[in-house]
Amino acid sequence: MSRAPARRSNGDRANLYSEITDRIIAELEAGRLPWVQPWGTDRARTAVGLPRNAGSGRPYSGINVLILWGAVIERGYSGQGWLTFRQAKALGGSVRKGERGTTVVYADRFVPEDERRRALEKGEAPQAIPFLKRFTVFNTDQCSDLPEDVATTAPPVPEGLILPRAEALIAGTRVDFRIGGNRAFYNPMYDFVQVPPPQAFYETLNWHRTALHELGHASGHRTRLDRDLSGSFGSRKYAFEELVAEITAAFTCAALSIIPTVRHADYIASWADVLREDNRAIIRAASQASKAADWLMGCLPEHVVIPATTLDNEEVA
Template identity: 65%
Template sequence: MSKYHPSVRASQNRVSLHDEITNRIIAELEAGHVPWVQPWDAAAGTAPLAMPENAASHRPYSGVNILILWSAARDRRFSSQRWLTYRQALAIGGHVRKGEQGTTVVYADRFVPSDEKRRVFETGEEAHAVPFLKRFTVFNTDQCVLPAEIATTAPPWRPGMIEPTVEALIRASGIDFRIGGTRAFYAPAEDYVQVPPPAAFFEPINWHRTALHELGHASGHASRLDRDLGGSFDTKRYAFEELIAELCAAFCCTSLGIAPTVRHADYIGSWLEVLREDNRAILRAASQASKAADYLLGFLPEITAVPSTSQAGANEELAS
C-alpha cells in the first residue's frame, strides 16, 4: 500500500502535469517556435489554418489545448486540425491505426471530497471544491481509419470574408475603437482602443491582427470580463496581460481565417520569465484568452462557421 494519501498523489500528479505543459511551452519559445503563431505550412502539406476541433462532436478545443494540438500538428506534419479519442473513433465506426502515438491534452474541473461533504453536512457551511487536472489522449484524424464523411476536411474560409468580418466584429462589439495616431494601444481608464490607419502598416492584414490584439485587452475591462489590467509597464502582471491579448488575437485570427503572427515579439523574454516562475501561468493565460476570444467572436452570431474556443477541452483556470 502506498504511504501517500490519494489526495497527496493527486496533488503531485497535478503539479507534474502543470510542469509538463509549462516546460513544453517554454521549450517551444526557446527553440524559436511561438505556439500561437501559425504552426503549419500549407505548402508542405501540413494542417490548414483552423482551430483544433473534436472530429466526433465537432466541438472546438480550448485554452492551452489549442497550443498543444497546434504544436503536435506542426511537429508531426498532420494534414488535419481535427482530433478524437480512441473510443470516439470506434464509436463512429472507425479505429486508430495500430502503433499510432496519441497526443496528451488536459481537462480541468472541481470535486468535493467526502470529508468536506461530511463537514458541510454537519456545519451547514459552503463546500470548498478541490480543483483537479486530468490528462487524456487524442489522435489526429490522420492517425485513424474513419468513415468518409468524418475524414473529409472542412472547406477553407473564403478570403473575401476576412476583412469585412473583422470590421463587422469591431462595430458589433460596441467598444470605442479609434483609428489614427502612430501607436496601437488600449487605454483602460478611458476604455478605448486606438490603432493607426491601415495605410500605416507594411501589410494591410497586420492592421486586423493588431486590432484584434487591442480588442483582446479591451475585453478585460470591468464592464466586460473584468480582468486585472492594473499592471504597469515592464512588470510580470503587464507581461501576463500581454500574453492573454496575444493568445486571444491568435485564437480570433484563426477562427476568422487570418494567419496569426507575433505582434509583440519583444515580450517573449518576459513571457519566458513568467512561465518559468509559475507553472500554472500558461494554463491561466490560455483559458482567459479563450474567454476573451469567445466574448469578441460572440458579437458575430450570424457567422455560424466561427466556433467557440471554450465549449470543449480544458477549463484551465480551475487548476490554478
Template identity: 65%
Template structure:
C-alpha cells in the first residue's frame, strides 16, 4: 500500500528457436491471467498453498541447478507456477543439454517448462542509417525462449549440483530479515495500525509485529513497503506517486507484491497472508498490455536485488571490521 508452455523431452537440445515476439508475450500473459482468474496469485510461493498442502519444495527462488544462478523476472512466476502444478520437490532446473553434460538425462516422456530470456540486437539497416546520419544506432528488444526441466524429472545426474538451501527454523524474529531492513537505509518506522510507504517524506511505517495475527506476516508486509521505497527518485526512480485506483497504482502494487514474494523466497521466509485486494485491477492492466507482467516482474527483481545488495554490503563491512 502507498499513501495518496511446455515441451516433451526428446533426443536433442533444450534451446528453442524464437517464435513471433508478440506470441511469446501473449502466451506468458495469458497464463498469468488464467491463474489470477482462477483465484491463484502466481507470486504467492507454491510451498505455502492456500489448501495448506504445499509442494514439499524448500522456500527459495528457482535456480539453475548447474550454475546456481537464480532465475529472475517473469521466469520466477513461470517456474513457481510449474512447481505448484506438478508438486516438484526442488527449486533446481536445468536444460536438456545441461542434464546430459551432468552425466544424466531427462526421463523419457517428461515435459519441460518454457522460460524466456530478454536480449537486444541492432538491425543492419539501423547500423547503416547511423553511419550515414550520425548518432547512436537504435537496438531492438526481443525475447528468446528455451526449455528447462526440474531436477525431479531427471535421473543419473552427478552428485554435487547446486543444492536447495536449508529451510529456516520456525521463529517469529527473523534475523536475516531484520538485517535487510536495517541495511536498506530507508527510514523504517514501527507503529500505528496501517502499513504504508509515504513517497513525499520517504519513510515506511508498519504496525508492531504483535499486531499481526501471525507474526511472520510482519516481514512480508515490511518487505512489500520496502519494495515501494526502492522506487524513490534517490534509488531506482520508478513512477510511484499515483492516484489510488489508477492503472499506474495497480502496476506499482504488482511490483511491490512480487518484490515482497521474491525477497521472502530469497530469505527463506514463508508468510501466510494473501494480498488479493487488487486482483481486479491487476487483471485489467494485464488484459490490455501483454508486456505489463514482464515489466512488473523485472522491476520487482531489480527492487529485490537492490535491497539484497545493501544487506550484503553491510554484512561484508561488519566482517571486515571484525577481522
C-alpha cells in the first residue's frame, strides 16, 4: 500500500517557489538565459540535450530542466545525467565525499483518505491537494565507480591534440585530472583539476598552457608542496597564487618546448597590483614557481625524452 505524501504547509511551498524564482532571477542578472542552452555551439562541447535520470534514462521536465541546466553551466559539468545518492549506490557507485548536490522538485496532487470519505458521503468530487517534494540529485561527474553505460563519457580527444610528453607528465603527477565541461579550474578542497577538451580551444597549444597552469595550482596541495591556497577570489593572496601558477606554466611549457602564452588583461592587472604593493612579490612568486615546475617535471617518466631547452629571464617575465 503506497503512503500519501506528507502534507507541507503553504509557507513551505511558498519558500520553495521563492528559492526557485530567486535562482532564475540571479541567472538573468548574470546575463544568462537559463532556458537557452549556451553550450549548443560551445567549443567545449558539453553534452547537448535535456537532463535525465542516468539510471532510468527518464528525462526531467518543467522547472527541473532549468535548475539542472543552470547547475551544469555554473559548475562546468560535462554531462546531463543525474542520480540521487541512493541511486548511485544501487548502481554500484558512490557520490564522492564532499560533493554538493542540486535540489530538484517533484510536483503532483493527491487526495487524502479523509477527503475521499467526505466526498463519498456528500456525493461530491474529491478535492486533490497540490504538493511539492524536494530531491537532491548529483551529476554523474560527481560520482565514482558507476557502470560505463551510466558514467559521464568525456568527449573523445582526437589523436595528436595532446602532446605525448605533456600527456605523460599529466599521468605522472597522479593528480585527479578531468577533461570535460566548459571551465578550467583546480579544486583544492577535493584536489582535482578540470580542463575543457583540447578541441574546445582555438589553439591547442593554449590547452597545454591551461592544463599546466591548473596543475601548477595542484602542486601547492598540502600533500605536495604545501603552498597557501586559501585566498578567496579577488584577494591579493588569490592573485599571488595565480601569478605563481602562470609562471609555473611558462617554466613547464618551456621545458616541454611549448610556446607559453599569458592570460587576459584582467589577470595581468591584478598581478600588477600585487607587484606595486610588494616589490619582492615577483621574486617570491618566481621562486615558488620554480619549485612547482621542478615538481611537475619530476613527475615525467624517465623513458620520455625531452629535448634540451633554454629560457631566458625576459621570456619568463
